[in-house]
Amino acid sequence: MAHTFPELVIGGVLFAPFVIYLVVTLVIIIVLRPLLLLVGFAKMFSHASIAELSLGVTILGLLMLLF
Incomplete structure (x- = not known):
């Protein structure tokens, strides 16, 4: 059973x-x-x-795992 990934078409x-x-x-980080x-x-590291x-x-890894 193959998983189909939804592509974005623009x-x-x-x-x-x-x-x-x-x-x-990128949006989440911003x-x-x-x-x-x-x-x-920034002061912790x-x-x-x-x-x-x-x-x-x-x-990014979490988004890829969850969706």
Whole structure:
């Protein structure tokens, strides 16, 4: 039994589900950034940009697993 993935079609161009998950992850990170700044997320890590990237990869992985 093969799982069919829903593609996004824009102007006749098919986009893979990964692209959709990537865009949703970007939106989630943009929404979370002010909250992370408020709680001092950057001060908890020596390399805040790597920690934020890791958070983005985690969110992307969770989206791919859940949907």
